[in-house]
Amino acid sequence: MTNPYELAQLAANELREKSGVDRYDVAVVLGSGWREGAAALGTPASVVPTTSLSGFVAPTVAGHSGQILSLNLGGLLIGLVAGRVHLYEGNTADQVVHPVRTMILAGAKKVVLTNACGGLDLVIRPGNVALIRDHLNLTATSPLEGAAPPEGFASRFVDLTDLYSARLRGAVHAAVPDLHEGVYAGFRGPHYETPAEIEMARAMGATLVGMSTVLEAIAARHLEAEVLGLSLVSNFAAGVSTSPLNHLEVLEAGQSAAASLGALLAHVLSVL
Numbered sequence: 357m358t359n360p361y362e363l364a365q366l367a368a369n370e371l372r373e374k375s376g377v378d379r380y381d382v383a384v385v386l387g388s389g390w391r392e393g394a395a396a397l398g399t400p401a402s403v404v405p406t407t408s409l410s411g412f413v414a415p416t417v418a419g420h421s422g423q424i425l426s427l428n429l430g431g432l433l434i435g436l437v438a439g440r441v442h443l444y445e446g447n448t449a450d451q452v453v454h455p456v457r458t459m460i461l462a463g464a465k466k467v468v469l470t471n472a473c474g475g476l477d478l479v480i481r482p483g484n485v486a487l488i489r490d491h492l493n494l495t496a497t498s499p500l501e502g503a504a505p506p507e508g509f510a511s512r513f514v515d516l517t518d519l520y521s522a523r524l525r526g527a528v529h530a531a532v533p534d535l536h537e538g539v540y541a542g543f544r545g546p547h548y549e550t551p552a553e554i555e556m557a558r559a560m561g562a563t564l565v566g567m568s569t570v571l572e573a574i575a576a577r578h579l580e581a582e583v584l585g586l587s588l589v590s591n592f593a594a595g596v597s598t599s600p601l602n603h604l605e606v607l608e609a610g611q612s613a614a615a616s617l618g619a620l621l622a623h624v625l626s627v628l
Contacts, residue, residue, distance in 0.1 A: 360450040360499075361506055363411040364457035370409050371435075371462050375402040375426045379463030380435040382628060383581075385456065385572060387471035389588055389617070391421065391438050396618025397625075400425035406439050411454050413447060415439045424455075429625055435459050442567055443495060444546035453499040453575035460579045466524070466628050467576040470586045470621075473540065473566035474548070474593035476558050480536045481589065485620060487528060488520050488585025489537040491570045492562055495544045499575040514578045521582040524628060528584065531627045532620065538563035540587060542570030551595030565593050586624070588617065 372378055386394055406412040406422040415422050422439030437455045441447050456467060469488075480486050500512040529535065541557040543549055545567035549557070557565055564587050576583050591597075 359506060360411075360454065360457065361509055364454060365461050367409040367411050367454070367458040368461035371404060371424060371458060374404045374408065375424065377402070377426045377433055377435070377462075379433065380426075380459060381432045381464060382466045382468060382625060383435045383437060383456065383459035383464035384468040384621070384625070385437045385440055385470060387440060387469075387568060387588070388417075389472045389590065390470040390621070393617025393621055394436055394438070397429060397434070397436075397622055398427050400427045400436070402426045406455065409458065411451075411458070413441055413451050415441050416445050417442065429622070432625065432628075434625065435462065435464060440568060442546075443497070443544050443571075444567060449497045449499040449501065449571050452571050456572045456576050457579060460576060460581050465581055466584070467572075467581045468584045468586065468624070468628075469569050469572055471566050471569050471588070472590040473564045473587045474591055475564060475589040476554060476593050476596055477538065477563040478596070480538060480563065482591050484536065484589050485617070486536045486538040486564060486587045486589065487525055488540045488564070488569070488587055489525070490520060490539045491573065491585075492539065492541040492557065492560055493570045493574070494557070495542055495570060497571070499571050500578060505578075510578055510580065512578070514574070516574065516577060519573055519577050519583060520585050524582055524584040527627045528624055531623055538587065540564040540566060540569060540585065543567055549594050554593045554595050564589070584624070584628070
């Protein structure tokens with residue numbers, strides 16, 4: 357089966373059967389460092405290995421485990437996707453967004469995308485979380501490339517004006533007014549950006565930079581889900597500080613912020 361939408365529908369049906377959840381309300385994709393914080397949301401009712409579902413590929417990055425955890429939070433049925441996959445692992449855009457498509461076709465009409473990122477704005481310091489207001493897709497690809505979506509799905513020429521839902525951001529700001537907002541520049545990776553590339557991204561309006569999120573956001577909006585983006589600034593980007601960059605720093609930032617990330621995530625989900 358090569359049609360990515362049919363494959364996602366098949367995976368959604370399998371997930372319902374394995375998890376015992378007939379319809380999710382919210383899907384949360386856990387980026388680097390966020391899995392530890394998500395533990396504060398409570399004990400999952402079910403844990404489904406992603407590789408037991410059609411179309412899923414196993415993540416190869418440290419800190420990404422490949423599971424979908426289901427839990428009830430104040431009456432909301434939440435699906436936590438632990439085990440994001442990326443373009444730089446050799447995956448296609450359709451494989452990268454397959455978990456998000458699956459969760460939406462399993463009922464989730466709201467999608468929370470989390471990540472760890474580099475910061476370009478000295479005001480948003482390492483350890484801070486920023487709401488994503490908009491993004492720059494610098495991956496040179498799209499999950500809507502290729503054959504047109506089949507009958508029953510929206511046109512591939514999707515409007516991204518309100519990609520990161522102003523309504524959801526407003527609800528979060530009302531609950532957590534001190535959160536900054538930023539523009540996320542998504543690169544392919546896996547290497548970190550050069551100082552010149554960071555200057556380019558800054559000139560284009562970016563204040564956050566990373567290697568995920570943008571393709572998932574596009575796929576989610578195409579399926580008419582509301583999208584909220586949360587970025588944990590794990591380090592300053594190349595050239596912003598003199599410190600060398602490494603992935604261990606990203607994981608350590610998530611571990612250090614785990615308690616606050618969990619409390620923030622619980623608070624955010626409660627107002628969606």
